[in-house]
Amino acid sequence: MSLKFALLALLRVGPLSGYDLQKQFSLSVGHVWHAPDSQIYPELRKMEAEGFIEGEEQARGQRGTRRVYHVTDAGERAFAAWIRTPLEYARVRDPAHLKAAYLENATPAAARAFFRAHIEQWEAELAQWEGELRRIAAVENPMLVRRLAVTPAEDQERTIAFKRFAYEGLVERARGEIVWAQRGLGLVDSLSGTDGSWAASTTVAEA
Amino acid sequence: MSLKFALLALLRVGPLSGYDLQKQFSLSVGHVWHAPDSQIYPELRKMEAEGFIEGEEQARGQRGTRRVYHVTDAGERAFAAWIRTPLEYARVRDPAHLKAAYLENATPAAARAFFRAHIEQWEAELAQWEGELRRIAAVENPMLVRRLAVTPAEDQERTIAFKRFAYEGLVERARGEIVWAQRGLGLVDSLSGTDGSWAASTTVAEA
DNA sequence: CTCCACATGTAAAGAGTTACATGATTTC
DNA sequence: GAAATCATGTAACTCTTTACATGTGGAG
Structure with missing residues (x-):
């Protein structure tokens, strides 16, 4: 539902082909709203059918073509409506915290692996977002530069x-x-500290 | 994907009918992984077909029946496998931060409404989770009590x-x-502070 | 006899994932 | 002429949402 507006947000800066859009997407909005190219192309077609954008077929070499999209007035209105409409929040669905709540059924090693993976995952995201933050502060992000222009x-x-x-x-x-x-x-350390009871009781479950 | 294991986690404590499970669900795991009853019943049937649980039809009055499920050995193994398998993290998809990144296109009033709604939303979640935390600490949550038993x-x-x-x-x-x-x-206050430029430029978008 | 809790679903549609599929153009 | 990049999808599937649908049993 938000993909449409993420795409509109980019196209509002200026016309782009599906391919260029998809490249820019992964370098900007994609950090907040991921979408693979296999989702972007069909969505653009759908948005065109709805009248929010218009595509113009351009020749490319002898036989090749590319479709360059621009936002229509209806698209601008849809974007303005989106920005002023209250968000509908999705219900909680958090696999990491669900699993965490049942880690007493894991071995200490598996519990540690879980937390280490969580740290790794969020450190990767953190690096992405911090990088983006630096590029925004330095006005280096290409889409932001175009936007400001x-x-x-x-x-x-x-x-x-x-x-x-x-x-x-x-x-x-x-x-x-x-x-x-x-x-x-x-926590895992403190719970598996002195006695070996945890490791002992959970190895049964893995037998 | 996690729903299956959220249900297994509850059923592992002891057999339950779909109805009872659904009630317990919304009072426990449901705080971490939401699922409506219309999803729970079909999922139970599916899990039974996969051999993770078994349902036993019980008479209820003259004509009524209820299906009481218990976890099978295969179900226990599936749960144990889940708990020791690394989580696959979903790609970022955050409607709130997506919108926040484009609030310069909103009026100051709409931007404030956005943040107030965000606060309201998370205060409601916070209240739920703090309540749960109190019930866990006081060992009052019914499923936890059964689990401990x-x-x-x-x-x-x-x-x-x-x-x-x-x-x-x-x-x-x-x-x-x-x-x-x-x-x-x-931030909205500081950006809409001295001059009226923001309100002026965004009213155009709403015309 | 009426209402509330018990009890269990189906159907349709939307959103997202994964894998597959194809070909043209430019650059080295 | 090979490789990278440009360019665009389809198909099948899973998960989730929303709305609809139906009936029984017990308590007052």
Whole structure:
């Protein structure tokens, strides 16, 4: 549901082909809303059918073609409506915390592996988001640069401020997850500390 | 994918009918992994077909029946395998931060409404999770009580510890989201402070 | 006899994942 | 002429949502 608006957000900066869009996507909005190219192409066709964007077939070499899309007035209105419509929050569905709640059934080694993987996962995300944050602060992100080029000077501060703020939130969340998982490693240590009861009782389950 | 294991986790404590399971679900695992009853019943049938659980039809009054499920050995093995298998993390897909990154296109009022809704949403989750945390600490949650009743004394500490720890993580995340959104309200204030340029330029988009 | 809790689903549609599939163009 | 990049999809499947659908049993 949000993919449509993520794509509109990019196309609003200027016309792009599906291919270029997809490349830009993974380098910008894709850090917040992942989508593979196999989802982007059909979605563009769908958005065109709905009248939010229009594609123009362009020749490329002798036989090749590429379809360059631009946002229509209806698309602009849809984007404006989206931005002012309250979000519908999805119900909780958190595989990591679900599993964490039942780690007493794992061996200490498996529990540690779980937390280490959690740390690794969120450190990778953290690195992505921190990198993005740096590129936003330095005004290096190509889409942001293009965006600013078509934005009146007095609105540029806000444009940067909200992008930066969004990524700051993600960075903080990632740090929180890492801290939590590190505490989890400590918990495993303290629970498997003195006696060998944990390892003993869970090896049964793996027999 | 996780629903199966959330259901197994509950059924492992003891046999339950679909109805009872669904009730218990929303009061325990449901706080981490939401599922409506319309998803639970078919999933139970599916799990039975896969051999992870077995249902026994019980009479209820003259005509009524209810199907009581228990975990099979294969189900126990599947659960044990799940707990020791590394999680596959889903790609980022965060509608709130996506929207936040484009709030320069909203009016100050809409931006404030966005952050207030975010705070409200996470305060509601926070209340749920803090309540659960209290019930876990006080050993009041009915499923936890049943779980402990069939758990050897030396394993009970761990059982409580991991549930508590999982909910602590959720509580911290919720607090983080609230703090972030509160800072967002401050950001909107500072950006719409002195001049009226923001309100002026965004009213165009809404015409 | 009425309502609430018990009890169990189906059907259709949307969103996302994964794997497969194809070909053209430019650059070295 | 080979490889990288440009360029665009389809098909099958799983998961989830939403809405609809139906009936029994017990308590007051």
